[in-house]
Amino acid sequence: MGAGHHHQLYRAGDTLVHRLPPQCKLVAVAAFAIVVVATPRERFWAFCGYLLLLATVAAIARVPPGHVLRRMVVELPFVLFAFAIPVIGLGERITVWGVSLSVDGLWASWNILAKATLGVIASILLAATTEPRGMLLGAQRLRMPQLLVQIATFMLRYLDVVLDSMRRMRVARESRGFQARDIRQAPILAKSAGALFIRSYERGERVHLAMLSRGYTGSMPILHDISADVRQWLAAGALPLAAAAVLFLT
Amino acid sequence: MHVPDGFFTASVSIGAAVVAAAGVGVALRNAKQELDDRTAPMAGLVAAFVFAVQMLNFPVAAGTSGHLLGGALAAILVGPYTAVLCIAVVLLVQGFFFADGGLTALGINITLMGIVTAAVAWGVFRLIVRAAPNRGAVVIGSFVAALVSVPVSALVFAVLFAIGGTAPIDAGAVAAAMGGVHVLIGIGEGLITAVTVSSVLAVRPDLVYGARGLARPLVLRTAEGEQVVAPQQQPAEPKPLRPFLVGAGVVSLLLAGIVSFFASSSPDGLEKVAEDKGFLGQAADHLFGGFALADYGDVGGIPVGVAGVLGVLITLAVGLGIGYLVRRKQKVAS
Secondary structure: OOOOHHHOOOOOOOOHHHHOOHHHHHHHHHHHHHHHHHOOOOOHHHHHHHHHHHHHHHHHHOOOHHHHHHHHHHHHHHHHHHHHHHHHOOEEEEEEOOEEEEHHHHHHHHHHHHHHHHHHHHHHHHHHHOOHHHHHHHHHHOOOOHHHHHHHHHHHHHHHHHHHHHHHHHHHHHHOOOOOOOHHHHHHHHHHHHHHHHHHHHHHHHHHHHHHHOOOOOOOOOOOOOOOOHHHHHHHHHHHHHHHHHHHHO | OOOOOOOEOHHHHHHHHHHHHHHHHHHHHHHHHHHHHHHHHHHHHHHHHHHHHOOOEEEEEOOEEEEOOOHHHHHHHHOHHHHHHHHHHHHHHHHHHOOOOOOOOHHHHHHHHHHHHHHHHHHHHHHHHHHOOOHHHHHHHHHHHHHHHHHHHHHHHHHHHHHHEOOOOOHHHHHHHHHHHHHHHHHHHHHHHHHHHHHHHHHOHHHOHHHOOOOOOOEEEEOOEEEEOOOOOOOOOHHHHHHHHHHHHHHHHHHHHHHHHHHHOHHHHHHHHHHHHHHHHHHHHHHOOOOOOOOEEOOOOOOOOHHHHHHHHHHHHHHHHHHHHHHHHHHHHO
């Protein structure tokens, strides 16, 4: 998660997937994730089918594989953990290449790796084809509490500002010879965090006053209608429905 | 510590999602008291701050570095309910936009990192500050609150793991490993949280939610003599505290109860694995038919939950001791 990263999440395009209303895509991805998690781990071919489905969506949306692969780095810590499970797991053991591994642990490791990877790819495709603002409008249409949507809106809008302010403080620290070597340097970082909080909070106050002076009454105006028709719901529903079909067929 | 998809069974994921939804609902209702009509922009900016602060790496020991989780910090700076909202939003954004943390595990992540952390931190913090309402206690309270909140959150993770984890690892080993590692992380978290709170206190004491009502009343020194200006009406502070403390106490009791339940019935966990294994043995025969099945491995052997109960007792003792010391110091001073 590098600073200024979140502009690269969305890949502008005009494909079938991009044009779908965001609320349909949100529901589709969540339903897909639930189907994946509910799949018994022994159904090896079902997971291959899911991967094929996601590859189809990526192809339709013209999201290059490199984009998905680069962003899959977030999964790395748990991949490392998944590799540790067979070694420390309980149950009967087999010896592979001289290492004693737990059979149950191997299954658990496969289970976590497969499901987590499919979930991550689905989320990446969602973020790559949906504008952040659109995603929030979609969440609002799905009856997510108004206040939560507004908080998320403000967070996304000011994230870059806050991150930039943090980056400026880092440049200032480092240009004065600061190097974080061990825990003794932590108080300096903590003071930066304190300064960052004050700046963020005061900016929040200013933003709020500016909004009040422009007629804010507690809810954001909706500028364009993003309602979805049955055809669009069906198009978005194709992914989880196909996944459910794969689950029942294998 | 973002849990991905497939790490917990579907039933535990759904249960945690219900808990998270209820917690966020309560927080939504009460956050308006903490921030009145400014809630949306302020909480949004604080959420961005939490997101940014989680990227601030600090070195722990040679070569390794940790980052702030921010639950305790947010609870002390902006109040527990707003903190829950901010962290829930940060996790939602990380899940949907950055693919960090599974979508089906969102409930677990919000429960662990948002609700448990903020609730425990705020409870511990209020206990200490109530014992000695001064600035020193605010800083010490921040340290202890952050220090306690991280391992408790890790222990709740271990409890969830014992109930519905998908990996066949001894629950006691998970609790011991998670608790141990997170005590270390908690020390770093406590240090950074305390210094951050104290630096904000030094510049804008009015912004620290946990330190409201601690400012000395304004004294006007005029020709007629000194006149104390009555402090402004403080927002209704005492009301929400008692139910909160009671709730936190009940939650920690429940936790201790569940942990000790698992401690006394560790054969249950093993039996469950054995059942799975009987079923899995058949499945494995097909795939690994050529391999000779090795002996039953037994890993762990640490009494389940003992580490957890000990940890809770030790942290409680430390917290009470510090509260007592601060209180005595204050009595001497006054």
